[in-house]
Amino acid sequence: MVRVDGRGNGSSLVRVRGLDxxxxxxxxxxxxxxxxxxxxxxxxFVAFMxxxxxxxxxxxxxxxxxDLPTAGTITVAGDEITHLSGSKLTAWRARHVGFxxxxxxxxxxLTAFQNVELPLLLTHLSKADRRSHVELALExxxxxxxxxxxxxxxxxxxxxxxxxxxxxxxxxxxxxxDEPTGDLDRKSADxxxxxxVRLVREHKKTVLLVSHDPVAAERAHVVLHLxxxxxxxxxxxxxxxxxxS
Amino acid sequence: xxxxxLILSNLFRKKIRTVLTIGSFAVALxxxxxxxxxxxxxxxxxxxxxxxxxxxxxKVSIIQPLPVSYNERLLRIPGVKAVSHANWFGGxxxxxxxFFPQYAIDDDAYRAVYPEYxxxxxxxxxxxxxxxxxxxxxxxARRFHWKVGDRIPIKGTIFQGVWEFNIRGIYHGKQVQDxxxxxxxxxxxxxxxxNAYWKGLVGWxxxxxxxxxxxxxxxxxIDQTFSNSPWETKTDTEKAFATGFAKQAGNIQLLIxxxxxxxFFTLLLVTGNTMxxxxxxxxRDLAVLKxxxxxxxxxxxLVLAESVLxxxxxxxxxxxxAKLLTLGGDxxxxxxxxxxxxxxxxxxxxxxxxxxxxxxxxxxxxSAMNLNVxxxxxxx
Numbered sequence: 115m116v117r118v119d120g121r122g123n124g125s126s127l128v129r130v131r132g133l134d135x136x137x138x139x140x141x142x143x144x145x146x147x148x149x150x151x152x153x154x155x156x157x158x159f160v161a162f163m164x165x166x167x168x169x170x171x172x173x174x175x176x177x178x179x180x181d182l183p184t185a186g187t188i189t190v191a192g193d194e195i196t197h198l199s200g201s202k203l204t205a206w207r208a209r210h211v212g213f214x215x216x217x218x219x220x221x222x223x224l225t226a227f228q229n230v231e232l233p234l235l236l237t238h239l240s241k242a243d244r245r246s247h248v249e250l251a252l253e254x255x256x257x258x259x260x261x262x263x264x265x266x267x268x269x270x271x272x273x274x275x276x277x278x279x280x281x282x283x284x285x286x287x288x289x290x291x292d293e294p295t296g297d298l299d300r301k302s303a304d305x306x307x308x309x310x311v312r313l314v315r316e317h318k319k320t321v322l323l324v325s326h327d328p329v330a331a332e333r334a335h336v337v338l339h340l341x342x343x344x345x346x347x348x349x350x351x352x353x354x355x356x357x358x359s
Numbered sequence: 360x361x362x363x364x365l366i367l368s369n370l371f372r373k374k375i376r377t378v379l380t381i382g383s384f385a386v387a388l389x390x391x392x393x394x395x396x397x398x399x400x401x402x403x404x405x406x407x408x409x410x411x412x413x414x415x416x417x418k419v420s421i422i423q424p425l426p427v428s429y430n431e432r433l434l435r436i437p438g439v440k441a442v443s444h445a446n447w448f449g450g451x452x453x454x455x456x457x458f459f460p461q462y463a464i465d466d467d468a469y470r471a472v473y474p475e476y477x478x479x480x481x482x483x484x485x486x487x488x489x490x491x492x493x494x495x496x497x498x499x500a501r502r503f504h505w506k507v508g509d510r511i512p513i514k515g516t517i518f519q520g521v522w523e524f525n526i527r528g529i530y531h532g533k534q535v536q537d538x539x540x541x542x543x544x545x546x547x548x549x550x551x552x553x554n555a556y557w558k559g560l561v562g563w564x565x566x567x568x569x570x571x572x573x574x575x576x577x578x579x580x581i582d583q584t585f586s587n588s589p590w591e592t593k594t595d596t597e598k599a600f601a602t603g604f605a606k607q608a609g610n611i612q613l614l615i616x617x618x619x620x621x622x623f624f625t626l627l628l629v630t631g632n633t634m635x636x637x638x639x640x641x642x643r644d645l646a647v648l649k650x651x652x653x654x655x656x657x658x659x660x661l662v663l664a665e666s667v668l669x670x671x672x673x674x675x676x677x678x679x680x681a682k683l684l685t686l687g688g689d690x691x692x693x694x695x696x697x698x699x700x701x702x703x704x705x706x707x708x709x710x711x712x713x714x715x716x717x718x719x720x721x722x723x724x725x726s727a728m729n730l731n732v733x734x735x736x737x738x739x
C-alpha cells in the first residue's frame with residue numbers, strides 16, 4: 115500500500131514524515147519539498163511525476179541518502195536515516211540502495227563485469243562468489259555475453275541494462291530510478307521498463323522511479339505527482355488508488 | 360588487492376598523460392640517482408674514513424714532507440696504537456689521463472693502520488719478497504686488466520725516470536665504500552731509487568689510536584710534540600681531512616641539494632596538476648562510487664594510491680636507469696673511484712618519490728573526498 119497522507123502503519127518499508135527541503139540560490143530560498151509524507155511497502159513500484167524543478171530528483175536523492183533534508187524523517191526498513199552520520203549513511207547506502215541513473219553513469223574504464231562488480235567490492239564475498247553474483251545479475255538483464263565489453267562498446271539501452279545489473283547485484287532493499295529511460299529511444303525505453311517491471315514481479319524488488327515519461331510511469335503500480343513541494347495521489351493504475359495492481 | 364584493478368584502470372584512463380607523468384618522475388629520480396652518486400663520490404673519503412685514524416701532515420702543506428724519524432716518536436705518544444707513513448708517488452701509466460693514486464707505503468705498518476684492505480697472505484708475502492713488487496686494488500686491476508705477475512711501467516713525475524713494478528697482489532675492501540683504486544709500492548724501494556733530497560722523508564703519517572674518543576687529545580699532543588721544530592705538524596682526524604679535501608672542489612653538497620630540491624619541487628607541481636586534472640575529469644565517476652557506497656576515505660585513498668603508484672613506477676624506472684648507467688663505475692677514470700648507486704641511496708630516492716606522490720596527490724584527493732554527490736551527479 116502506498117500512502118501520502120502520513121497515516122500509513124508502522125510496517126511500511128519506506129516511511130517519510132514531514133520531509134522538508136530548502137535550497138539557497140543566491141539570496142532566494144527555494145522550498146522544494148514541503149512537509150512531504152509517504153509510505154511504501156515492500157514490493158511496491160511507485161512512479162513520481164511532475165514538472166521540472168518540482169523536486170522529484172531531490173526526493174529520490176533524499177530517499178537514497180545522498181542528500182540531507184532540511185526537516186523531517188525518512189525511515190527505511192526500520193532504520194531512520196536522516197540522523198545517520200556521513201560514514202554510516204554511506205554504509206547504509208551500500209546495503210540498502212540500488213541507484214539507476216538517467217545517464218547510466220558507468221565508469222568508462224571498467225568493463226561491464228567490473229562496473230557491476232563495484233558494489234560487491236564493499237562486501238566480504240570471495241572473488242568466486244562475486245563473479246557468480248555478477249554473472250547472475252548480467253544474466254537477469256540479458257547481457258551476460260557482453261560482460262567483457264566496455265561502456266563505449268555498448269548501446270545506450272545496453273549501458274542502462276548494465277546500470278540496472280549494478281543496481282541489483284548486491285540485492286538492495288529498494289531501487290531508485292532517476293529517469294532511467296530519459297536518454298533512450300522509445301524501443302529501448304520500453305525494454306528497460308519491461309526489465310524493471312520484471313524485477314518487481316519476478317524478483318519482488320521495491321522500485322521508486324522518477325520520470326517525465328507518462329508511458330514509463332504508467333508501468334508503475336502507483337503514480338504520484340509532485341506539485342509545489344507536496345505529493346498528490348495520482349491516477350489508479352490497474353485498480354485501486356495507492357495500492358499495488 | 361581487489362581494488363587494484365580499479366586503481367590501474369583509472370591510472371591508464373589517459374595513457375599518454377600517465378606515461379608522461381611517470382616519465383617526469385623517472386627523469387627526476389634518474390637525476391637524483393646521478394647527483395647522489397656524484398655527491399657520494401666526492402664524499403668517498405668521508406664515508407670510508409676510519410673513526411680511529413688520524414692524519415699527521417706538515418703544518419705548511421700536505422705537499423711538504425716530514426722526517427721518517429717521527430715514526431718512533433709518534434709511537435711513544437700515549438694512546439697511539441699504530442703508525443704508518445706514505446708518500447705520494449704521482450707517476451703516469453701510459454697516458455696522463457690514466458690517473459690513479461700511487462702510494463709508497465711502509466708495508467706491514469700500513470696494513471696495521473688499514474685493516475679494511477684485504478690481501479691474500481701468499482700474495483702479500485710475494486710482494487714483501489719483491490723489491491719491485493706492487494699491490495693494486497681490485498677496481499684498478501679490473502680497469503687496466505691487470506693480474507698478478509704482470510710487469511707495469513710507470514713514468515715518474517715527482518720521482519724521475521721509468522719505474523717498473525711487478526704486480527704481486529690484488530687487495531679488496533671489506534666494505535663497498537672502501538677505495539680499491541690504489542697502487543702500493545715499497546717505501547724502501549722509493550727511498551733507494553729517489554734522489555738524495557727524499558732520503559729520510561715521508562709524505563704524511565697515519566696514526567691509529569686506541570680509543571676514538573681520545574682523538575682530540577692525541578692530535579693535540581702530536582702537534583705539541585713537534586712544535587717549534589723545522590717540521591711542525593698538523594694533525595686531524597681522517598674524517599676531517601677527507602671533508603676538507605672534498606670541500607676543495609666547492610660546496611658540492613649544497614649545489615646538489617639545491618638542484619635536487621628544485622627538481623622535486625617542479626615534479627610536485629607537475630604531478631599535483633596532473634592529479635587535479637585527473638580528478639576533475641571524473642567527478643561523476645567518483646560521485647557514483649560514493650553513491651554506490653564507497654566511503655569518502657576510500658575515495659581519498661583511491662586518488663592517493665594512483666598518485667603514489669605513478670611515483671613508484673617512475674621512481675623504479677629512474678633509479679633503475681641511474682643504477683644501470685653507474686654500473687660501469689667511475690667515468691672520470693680515477694678522479695671519483697667510488698662512483699656507484701648504493702642500495703641506501705636508492706631507497707632514499709624511492710622514499711622521496713613516494714613522498715612527492717603523496718604530497719602531489721593530497722589536494723586533489725581531499726577535493727575528491729569532499730565531493731558532494733548530488734552536485735557532482737548534476738554536472739554534465
